[in-house]
Amino acid sequence: MAARELASFAALLADETRAGFCLALLDGRAWTAGELARSAGVAASTASEHLGKLIAGGLLAEERQGRHRYVRLADARVAHLVEELAAYAGEGPGGAAPRGLRAVNAQAALARGRTCYDHLAGRLGIAITEAMVGRGLLMTDSGVALSGQGVAWFGELGISLEGRGRRPIVRTCLDWTERKPHLAGVAGAGLCRHAMDTGWVERVGSGRAVRVTGAGERVLAAALGIAAESLR
Structure with missing residues (x-):
C-alpha cells in the first residue's frame, strides 16, 4: 500500500x-x-x-x-483492527482513568466481560481462551489452532466451524482491557453465539458488556474448569 x-x-x-x-x-x-x-x-x-x-x-x-x-x-477484519488499535492506544489499564461512579462501573463491566464484535472478550474471554489452552483444545505452540480434541469439543456443543469467506476458523485478538489474546475467528464467533443462545451469557443493559449467568458458571466450570469466582 x-x-x-x-x-x-x-x-x-x-x-x-x-x-x-x-x-x-x-x-x-x-x-x-x-x-x-x-x-x-x-x-x-x-x-x-x-x-x-x-x-x-x-x-x-x-x-x-x-x-x-x-x-x-x-466485517470481522475491521472489528479486529479497531480492537487492536484500542489496545495499543491505551484504552485499558494505564490509559486515562474513567471519571465518575457511572463511568467507573461501566468500565468495570466491560473489563469483566463484553462482546468484541461477535466474540467474547474481557476477563471472560481470556478465561475461556486460557482454559481451552490448558485443556488441550487450543494449541498455541506455533501460531494458534484447534486441536483434534478441540474440533470434537465444538462438535459436541453443536457449534458449526464452517468458515465464511476468508475468515479463519480460529485466531486470537488482543484484548484492550486485559492485554492478552482472546479467541476470535469462526470458532470464537460460534462460541459467543452459542453462549448467548443457551443463556450461559446475557447482555448487561444495551451496550457491549455481558455477564455469565448461574447456568453459565456451572457449564464453564464443568466443561473448562473455570472457577465461578473468576467470572464475577
Missing part, C-alpha cells in the same frame, strides 16, 4: 467522533445514525457527515430498511 493511501485510511480514525462510532459498533449490532449521534453527543448532521466518510472508506457498511438507515462495521 502506498504511503498516501495508508495515511488516508488512518485519517478515518483520526477523529474522536468517528473513532467513538467504531468503538460503539464493536457490539456487533447495526445502529441508526441517530443512535450513534446520541452516543457521541453530536448533532445528527455531524454524525451523518462522519458516517459518510467511514462508509466511503470501507470501515462501515450501510443497510436500509424502509425509511430507516442502519450502519455496522464492515
